Amino acid sequence: MAKTYNPYDNMLQVLESAAQKLGLKPSDYETLKFPERELKVSIPIRMDDGSIKVFEGYRVQHSSTLGPCKGGIRYHQEVDIDEVKALAAWMTFKCAVVNLPYGGAKGAVKVDPGKLSHAELERVTRRFTAAILPIIGPEKDIPAPDVNTNAEIMGWIMDTYSMLHGYAIPSVVTGKSIEIGGSLGRAEATGRGVSIVTQEILKYLGMPETGVKIAVQGLGNVGGISAKLLHENGHKIVAVSDVSGGLYNPAGLNVPALRAYIEKNRTLEGYSEPGARNITNGELIGCECDVLVPCALQNQITSANAASVQAKLIVEGANGPTAVDADEILSKKGITIVPDILANAGGVVVSYFEWVQNIQELTWEEDQINATLKKIMVRSFGQVLEIVKEHRVSFRVAAYMLAIGKLVRAKKIRGVFP
Numbered sequence: 001m002a003k004t005y006n007p008y009d010n011m012l013q014v015l016e017s018a019a020q021k022l023g024l025k026p027s028d029y030e031t032l033k034f035p036e037r038e039l040k041v042s043i044p045i046r047m048d049d050g051s052i053k054v055f056e057g058y059r060v061q062h063s064s065t066l067g068p069c070k071g072g073i074r075y076h077q078e079v080d081i082d083e084v085k086a087l088a089a090w091m092t093f094k095c096a097v098v099n100l101p102y103g104g105a106k107g108a109v110k111v112d113p114g115k116l117s118h119a120e121l122e123r124v125t126r127r128f129t130a131a132i133l134p135i136i137g138p139e140k141d142i143p144a145p146d147v148n149t150n151a152e153i154m155g156w157i158m159d160t161y162s163m164l165h166g167y168a169i170p171s172v173v174t175g176k177s178i179e180i181g182g183s184l185g186r187a188e189a190t191g192r193g194v195s196i197v198t199q200e201i202l203k204y205l206g207m208p209e210t211g212v213k214i215a216v217q218g219l220g221n222v223g224g225i226s227a228k229l230l231h232e233n234g235h236k237i238v239a240v241s242d243v244s245g246g247l248y249n250p251a252g253l254n255v256p257a258l259r260a261y262i263e264k265n266r267t268l269e270g271y272s273e274p275g276a277r278n279i280t281n282g283e284l285i286g287c288e289c290d291v292l293v294p295c296a297l298q299n300q301i302t303s304a305n306a307a308s309v310q311a312k313l314i315v316e317g318a319n320g321p322t323a324v325d326a327d328e329i330l331s332k333k334g335i336t337i338v339p340d341i342l343a344n345a346g347g348v349v350v351s352y353f354e355w356v357q358n359i360q361e362l363t364w365e366e367d368q369i370n371a372t373l374k375k376i377m378v379r380s381f382g383q384v385l386e387i388v389k390e391h392r393v394s395f396r397v398a399a400y401m402l403a404i405g406k407l408v409r410a411k412k413i414r415g416v417f418p
């Protein structure tokens with residue numbers, strides 16, 4: 001039977017190793033093991049056929065030590081509270097790695113959005129927003145898009161929250177459409193961050209900075225933009241996949257054509273091009289390539305398939321794509337992993353820019369946004385790299401050490417209430 005992985009246990013294991021490397025006392029980081037607040041809600045919806053269905057939703061706030069909580073909302077039929085708790089904790093560490101004045105949170109609704117009509121999706125979103133309303137807000141907790149949620153859904157959240165307060169409050173969510181206070185550059189930010197960090201690590205490892213063979217799992221917001229920008233940087237995207245399956249072309253896939261097809265048909269299913277053959281998601285993980293960029297869901301690389309990985313480098317676009325036991329196997333094979341809390345932090349960086357613009361009621365130019373994002377990603381990569389070199393640890397443990405060090409110092413200054 002396949003082993004089941006609990007992402008929260010994964011998070012706790014990495015937290016322990018990083019805390020030990022930092023020489024912390026257990027009492028220094030005890031609070032980081034527990035989310036500050038977990039809310040579970042029921043979401044009753046009138047379906048289009050007149051029946052009533054009740055969905056389950058969650059919002060978890062892991063830490064507000066460094067500022068208001070921040071984190072996406074995911075719609076997925078298999079989501080559970082441990083996944084949301086892990087995702088919330090990763091947000092805390094991610095914001096600390098890139099030095100944002102935010103804590104971490106995450107939300108989810110247990111639903112397959114593909115099985116809802118557009119009107120049902122809107123009703124689920126508005127009722128979920130009403131249910132979590134007491135704990136969200138621009139100064140408390142600011143949601144954003146994640147798996148299966150997008151700018152349209154963020155717009156419904158912003159509208160519901162604003163209607164219930166009686167005036168427009170754009171700063172309650174990020175990742176909105178530009179017309180209602182979204183930021184230029186936000187839609188591409190996570191993938192842009194992934195591509196910036198990929199270029200940095202290629203340089204550090206002495207690998208070619210153009211023309212490397214890259215496999216991207218998941219072609220949604222993060223994977224689609226990562227593939228586009230890495231292709232524009234002159235790399236060969238040899239493999240891609242989504243929930244419907246994947247494609248492999250050793251000569252490099254036609255990324256603009258692939259993206260146009262997905263834009264029209266929602267998935268890769270039915271796409272073909274000369275020289276490409278169909279592969280499964282499992283085959284993509286083990287395909288012949290230099291760099292593997294998982295951008296779908298957690299626990300895609302596990303002890304069951306880690307030995308098959310041929311890439312020399314993994315850049316984690318998704319949150320938690322590599323299980324802890326897979327990390328050990330990959331590290332023994334000499335494979336470098338740039339961890340999620342660094343590699344995919346570009347999204348929350350530009351979400352922060354969006355929130356700041358909303359609060360200040362002004363807008364920034366796109367080149368200014370992209371240039372500041374690049375500066376932050378390159379600086380954070382450099383800080384993590386310093387720790388890798390000084391302590392001879394993996395990039396994952398180094399990124400956690402950077403984050404935990406900041407959080408523990410801040411916690412000491414704030415003290416424990418009462």
Ligand SMILES: NC(=O)c1ccc[n+]([C@@H]2O[C@H](COP(=O)([O-])OP(=O)(O)OC[C@H]3O[C@@H](n4cnc5c(N)ncnc54)[C@H](O)[C@@H]3O)[C@@H](O)[C@H]2O)c1
Pocket residue numbers: 145146147148149190217218219220221222223241242243244281295296297298317318319320344345347348
């Ligand atoms: N959206 C953001 O700004 C952001 C920021 C940081 C991290 N992330 C993380 O990146 C990952 C992807 O998020 P997204 O926003 O791009 O979501 P998305 O819904 O836009 O895209 C998800 C993609 O993964 C594919 N997928 C789903 N299940 C799969 C499976 N079992 N095998 C292969 N492919 C599968 C989907 O078909 C789709 O192409 C998640 O782990 C998310 O938490 C997202």
